[in-house]
Amino acid sequence: MLVILKTLLTVGAGILVFAAILGVLYWLASQLHEPWRERARVAVFVGPAIVLLTGLVLPAIINLRLSFHDRNDDWYGFRNYVDIFTDEDNLLVMRNTLWWGVMVTLASTVMGVIIARYADRMRGEPVAKALIFLPTAISMVGAGVIWNFVYSPKEYGLLNSMYQLLPGEQKTQFFLQENTFFGIENNFIPGINTFFIMIVVIWIQAGFSTVVISAALKGVPDDLVEAARIDGATDRQAFYKVVLPYIKGTIITVATTTTIAVLKIFDIIQTMGKGGSFGTSTIANEMYEQGFPQDNEGLGAAWAVLLFLLVVPIVFVNARNQKAMREAR
Amino acid sequence: MTATIAPAPGHDLTPLPTKVAKKLGSPVGRAAVWMLAALWTVPTMGLLISSFRPEDDIKSTGWWTWFTEPTNVTLENYSGVLENKVNGLPFSDFFWNTVRIAIPAAVIPIVIAAFAAYAFSWMKFKGRDLIFVLIVGLMVVPLQMCLIPLLQFFGSSYFPDALEGTPTIWLAHAIFGMPIAIFLLKNFIGSLPSEVIEAARVDGASHMTIFTRIVLPLSVPALASLAIFQFLWVWNDLLVAKVFGGGAESQPMTFAMVDMVGNKGNEWQLLTAGAFVTMIVPLIVFLSLQRYFVRGLLAGSVKG
Numbered sequence: 001m002l003v004i005l006k007t008l009l010t011v012g013a014g015i016l017v018f019a020a021i022l023g024v025l026y027w028l029a030s031q032l033h034e035p036w037r038e039r040a041r042v043a044v045f046v047g048p049a050i051v052l053l054t055g056l057v058l059p060a061i062i063n064l065r066l067s068f069h070d071r072n073d074d075w076y077g078f079r080n081y082v083d084i085f086t087d088e089d090n091l092l093v094m095r096n097t098l099w100w101g102v103m104v105t106l107a108s109t110v111m112g113v114i115i116a117r118y119a120d121r122m123r124g125e126p127v128a129k130a131l132i133f134l135p136t137a138i139s140m141v142g143a144g145v146i147w148n149f150v151y152s153p154k155e156y157g158l159l160n161s162m163y164q165l166l167p168g169e170q171k172t173q174f175f176l177q178e179n180t181f182f183g184i185e186n187n188f189i190p191g192i193n194t195f196f197i198m199i200v201v202i203w204i205q206a207g208f209s210t211v212v213i214s215a216a217l218k219g220v221p222d223d224l225v226e227a228a229r230i231d232g233a234t235d236r237q238a239f240y241k242v243v244l245p246y247i248k249g250t251i252i253t254v255a256t257t258t259t260i261a262v263l264k265i266f267d268i269i270q271t272m273g274k275g276g277s278f279g280t281s282t283i284a285n286e287m288y289e290q291g292f293p294q295d296n297e298g299l300g301a302a303w304a305v306l307l308f309l310l311v312v313p314i315v316f317v318n319a320r321n322q323k324a325m326r327e328a329r
Numbered sequence: 330m331t332a333t334i335a336p337a338p339g340h341d342l343t344p345l346p347t348k349v350a351k352k353l354g355s356p357v358g359r360a361a362v363w364m365l366a367a368l369w370t371v372p373t374m375g376l377l378i379s380s381f382r383p384e385d386d387i388k389s390t391g392w393w394t395w396f397t398e399p400t401n402v403t404l405e406n407y408s409g410v411l412e413n414k415v416n417g418l419p420f421s422d423f424f425w426n427t428v429r430i431a432i433p434a435a436v437i438p439i440v441i442a443a444f445a446a447y448a449f450s451w452m453k454f455k456g457r458d459l460i461f462v463l464i465v466g467l468m469v470v471p472l473q474m475c476l477i478p479l480l481q482f483f484g485s486s487y488f489p490d491a492l493e494g495t496p497t498i499w500l501a502h503a504i505f506g507m508p509i510a511i512f513l514l515k516n517f518i519g520s521l522p523s524e525v526i527e528a529a530r531v532d533g534a535s536h537m538t539i540f541t542r543i544v545l546p547l548s549v550p551a552l553a554s555l556a557i558f559q560f561l562w563v564w565n566d567l568l569v570a571k572v573f574g575g576g577a578e579s580q581p582m583t584f585a586m587v588d589m590v591g592n593k594g595n596e597w598q599l600l601t602a603g604a605f606v607t608m609i610v611p612l613i614v615f616l617s618l619q620r621y622f623v624r625g626l627l628a629g630s631v632k633g
Contacts, residue, residue: 003421003422003425004425006425006429007425007426007428007429010429010495011428011429011432011433014433014437014495014496014499015432015433015436015437018433018436018437018440022440022444026537039454041452041536041537042448042452042454044444045444045445045447045448045452045536045540046444046445046448046449046452046454046460048441048444048445049441049442049444049445049464049507049511050445050460052438052441052500052503052504052507053464053467053504053507053508055475055479055482055500055501055504056467056470056475056504056505056507056508057467058478059470059474059475059477059478059479060467060470060474060475062478063474111365114358114361114362114365115362115365117358118355118358118359118361118362119359119362122359122362126616126619127366128362128363128366129619130612130615130616130619131366131367131369131370132365132366132369133615134369134370134373134612135369135372135373136558136561137561137608137611137612137615138373138565138604138608139565139567139583139586139604139607139608140565140567141567141583141586141587141600141603141604142376142600142603142604142605142607142608145376145597145600145601145604146372146373146375146376146604147372149372149375149376149379149391149392150372150375155389155390155391156387156388156389156390156391156392157391158375158391158393161391161393203369203372206369208558211554211557211558212513212554215550215551215553215554216550218550219550235355249516249520250516250517253512253513253516256465256512257468257509257512257513260468260469260509263469264469264471266471266473284471284473287471287473287474288473291473301474304470304471304474307469307471308466308469308470310469311466311468311469312466315462315465315466316462318465319458319461319462319465322516322519323458325520
């Protein structure tokens with residue numbers, strides 16, 4: 001009982017203090033005279049976010065400096081970056097990360113559009129969407145256990161058990177535990193083990209894109225669709241010509257968010273990929289492995305900078321797209 | 330709200346709406362949705378079934394063999410999780426710790442981000458677009474990179490060390506959730522019809538009035554979906570709580586779960602039940618927020 005009371009008090013106090021701070025700030029801003037009042041109000045609206053974000057900006061700057069130093073913190077020039085672009089293993093890490101960005105983003109966004117479209121107004125829509133959402137709610141620890149029941153080479157591994165059903169004597173496959181797959185070396189792109197982990201992440205991410213795209217779909221005014229249909233458009237045409245352009249912004253948003261989340265993929269590589277073994281490493285994983293266990297902070301930092309640079313074009317395209325959409329209205 | 334829709338000029342649509350709209354979508358599409366939903370559920374179902382099986386069965390046969398003898402169930406895994414003491418504390422303490430961390434850590438960043446998203450969409454100030462692009466760029470800064478510098482700041486004497494570090498965890502979550510929250514909300518709030526905002530402004534409404542009376546109510550679907558995910562990330566987090574929190578008495582359920590498995594060595598079968606115990610609240614949050622994904626909030630505000 002005591003612990004529940006304590007919980008409620010802390011939650012209440014935390015939110016109250018927060019609301020009070022915002023309220024007082026806005027009240028103070030309103031006491032000023034123009035033109036300062038407008039400026040102060042802008043500051044109250046954006047300020048808290050900017051203050052919090054310094055918590056990300058400062059580490060990023062420290063990191064940039066680190067990337068030009070070696071493991072003894074001596075000046076190292078661009079050699080960390082040269083290392084990344086020449087070392088064979090590092091190139092695989094980079095290829096893996098790019099595949100992650102493309103495959104998972106494409107698969108989960110397309111899934112999201114398809115489910116949001118066909119489940120919309122369907123009987124049992126909430127149930128179907130809840131089922132797709134289910135994996136998103138499971139913690140990483142839980143996901144690890146679940147997929148162990150799928151990939152494990154032991155008797156309780158689903159894939160191997162299904163494989164054993166084929167006629168004849170079948171050799172047990174060690175998914176994620178060795179570099180060969182049905183007797184074939186998998187040095188082609190991407191490492192087949194990376195692909196197995198991608199399936200898990202698509203399984204988790206689809207819930208996110210479905211929920212967000214579905215929310216946008218509900219925002220499409222009925223009269224638009226009806227007008228199109230009255231003008232003789234088929235379902236397909238109404239969807240591709242009217243609905244899809246209307247929610248294009250959201251789809252791009254979802255794709256961007258997913259790409260960025262996936263480029264940072266880390267936890268699951270640590271658990272399912274055993275810290276990036278058997279060709280499963282990614283940039284974020286390498287960043288951690290170099291930075292902490294291998295004590296080579298400079299190289300880890302260089303990976304982080306590279307990750308940041310990879311995202312810049314995505315953000316740029318996104319910003320331009322937004323601007324174009326705003327001007328089109 | 331539908332009552333306020335002005336019929337588009339030239340068409341009298343009043344008798345048609347629901348009938349026509351319902352036809353969008355096809356039997357094949359619906360079948361595909363159910364098939365995908367079923368496929369998506371298979372791994373989770375395996376976990377659910379396993380969580381009710383005795384330890385020996387879990388570790389020796391596949392969960393699908395349960396169908397051959399469906400009476401062979403036990404609650405041992407669940408009682409194992411719930412009765413287990415972690416650092417001398419009952420499991421329920423950790424549940425409440427998670428609640429205590431998760432609610433403010435979900436609410437605070439969303440409120441701050443909504444304010445910022447409004448400013449980036451509808452307030453005019455120098456460098457607005459540039460700052461926004463930089464914030465989106467910050468989405469990529471990986472959490473692992475910021476842990477040590479932030480820890481040094483929070484650990485310094487300038488920062489109060491109150492309530493077993495819980496406010497520190499809130500702040501850390503707010504920081505890490507900020508870029509994506511601003512990005513998602515800005516995309517939604519920025520695409521609200523400018524006619525509505527302009528009209529309010531002409532009527533002399535202040536920013537705060539427009540924000541609370543117009544923008545927030547219209548953004549309910551976006552806010553609801555963001556709330557679900559921010560809550561989910563925070564609820565399932567282990568790393569941030571471990572790094573920024575105090576001792577075991579302030580730690581969330583995820584900590585208790587990992588600790589349980591670590592201390593008891595080979596008892597990973599408890600995780601099958603544990604995964605479901607931690608999943609219940611996020612599912613309730615999702616199901617209860619789902620009804621806010623409502624249609625037609627914008628109806629009548631724009632010319633069709």
